Amino acid sequence: MENRYSRQTLFQPIGQDGQQQLSDSHAVIIGCGALGSSLSETLVRAGIGKVTLADRDYVEASNLQRQQLFTEADAQHSMPKVIAAERRLRTIREDVEIHTVLNHVDGPVLEEITGEADLLLDATDNFETRLLLNDVAWKLNIPWIYGAVVGSSGSVFPFIPGKTPCFRCLLPVLPAVNETCDTVGVIAPAVQISAAHQSAEALKWLTGNTSAMRTKLLHFDVWNNTSVEAGISRMKNSQCQTCGSHPTYPSLHQQSGTQYAVLCGRDTVQIIPDAGRELTVADGVRVAQQLQTEYRETPFFVEFHVDGYRCILFGNGRLLIHGLKDMKIGRKLYHSLFG
Ligand SMILES: [Zn+2]
Numbered sequence: 001m002e003n004r005y006s007r008q009t010l011f012q013p014i015g016q017d018g019q020q021q022l023s024d025s026h027a028v029i030i031g032c033g034a035l036g037s038s039l040s041e042t043l044v045r046a047g048i049g050k051v052t053l054a055d056r057d058y059v060e061a062s063n064l065q066r067q068q069l070f071t072e073a074d075a076q077h078s079m080p081k082v083i084a085a086e087r088r089l090r091t092i093r094e095d096v097e098i099h100t101v102l103n104h105v106d107g108p109v110l111e112e113i114t115g116e117a118d119l120l121l122d123a124t125d126n127f128e129t130r131l132l133l134n135d136v137a138w139k140l141n142i143p144w145i146y147g148a149v150v151g152s153s154g155s156v157f158p159f160i161p162g163k164t165p166c167f168r169c170l171l172p173v174l175p176a177v178n179e180t181c182d183t184v185g186v187i188a189p190a191v192q193i194s195a196a197h198q199s200a201e202a203l204k205w206l207t208g209n210t211s212a213m214r215t216k217l218l219h220f221d222v223w224n225n226t227s228v229e230a231g232i233s234r235m236k237n238s239q240c241q242t243c244g245s246h247p248t249y250p251s252l253h254q255q256s257g258t259q260y261a262v263l264c265g266r267d268t269v270q271i272i273p274d275a276g277r278e279l280t281v282a283d284g285v286r287v288a289q290q291l292q293t294e295y296r297e298t299p300f301f302v303e304f305h306v307d308g309y310r311c312i313l314f315g316n317g318r319l320l321i322h323g324l325k326d327m328k329i330g331r332k333l334y335h336s337l338f339g
Helices: 006-010 015-023 034-046 072-076 081-092 107-114 127-140 168-173 188-206 281-291 327-338
Strands: 026-030 050-054 097-101 119-122 144-150 153-159 216-221 226-231 259-263 268-272 295-297 301-306 309-314 319-322
Touching (some): 034 050, 034 119, 034 188, 050 107, 107 127, 119 127, 119 188, 127 144, 127 168, 144 188, 188 216, 268 327, 281 327, 309 327, 319 327
Parallel strands (some): 026 119
Antiparallel strands (some): 144 153, 301 309
């Protein structure tokens, strides 16, 4: 397999030196769905030394349209995504080191698996995990590459401690509720474009081509044929809790971040969003309308039904899911509705 990387080493900015750096590198990929499949396959084929894949989900039939590492057999057997991905990646390249984490990624888990890694890649589907990635990245002084996809659009930016503003700095301009793939769908080309930009940034970073890295946030829509780049360097907030002069990394502490609880004797899961986001009744109404499900709005909350559960979203963002005792299902439903 001596010539395996010949086309990549011929590419002058990478060359033999960059290839060697890549083979000494470790990237941690959070999420092993559509973006995670594409990112891990690209980096493994490119010759990265080690990847860590973290995901808590199982392969389902509805994943197969865009999650390129998985097969019908994986869906039939409800294979954990990280396990199915590892198997496939090993058939692509035998000498890669793969570490899998089949777990919900919280602060301690993320800090532990990131450790001495060179890079964090965002392949998650929710807002809270991105805030967590952001805190860990700044605490450990490791870049993370943001990638978010929904419908036919996506956004990409490499967040680099000491160089760029952080994700938390951008919160005032980010929408509190993102549409999600579970409410408005997603097409594979949007995933591939986002993953292509993210993996390009990863290759630049891991081969020492840092001056080539993207400096503006990219937003594209492949269906409407639009693409815009936003300069965000002026958004750095000196008081930021993550990248300011006195960081507290709020998402790493258990009392912040999204809180989940099963309410005893009530057959109900309660979810309280991270303090950094503001969910309102209007957001619940919008989700219900997108899902074309019945809803009832009062001055205090919106009630709607989804997947056989009765959901109540209060004006302060607290969500109750009635008819449910399983926190994992509640967590998944919450993120599928509100990102
Ligand atoms: Zn910041």
